[in-house]
Amino acid sequence: MRMWIFNCRHVARLVSESMDYKLSFGRRLGIRFHLLMCSHCARYKKQLYFIRRIISSHPSLMNDTTHLTMDENAKNRLRKIISKNNQSKD
Secondary structure: OOOOOOOHHHHHHHHHHHOOOOOOHHHHHHHHHHHHHOHHHHHHHHHHHHHHHHHHHOOHHHHOOOOOOOOHHHHHHHHHHHHHHHHHHO
8 A cells, every 4th residue: 555645855856847747646646635734835835836937927927047156255155065965085
């Protein structure tokens, strides 16, 4: 017998995947069951669909990448965090 109860991490991943392709009936049922009990995941799903709707209604936002730059200080902070995380995994 297959378990129909998913944890929040699994549901978040499946909700995201469901935006790109159709999930199996069992997975959709598991997500719905979880969303009935978990207001956090239900809110997460609503937020994802809201973001998708806003972006699709303003396609010009996707083409303008001039504002997508990061200053050197931010890049260095990220490099430091990534390096630290990689060292802790070893």
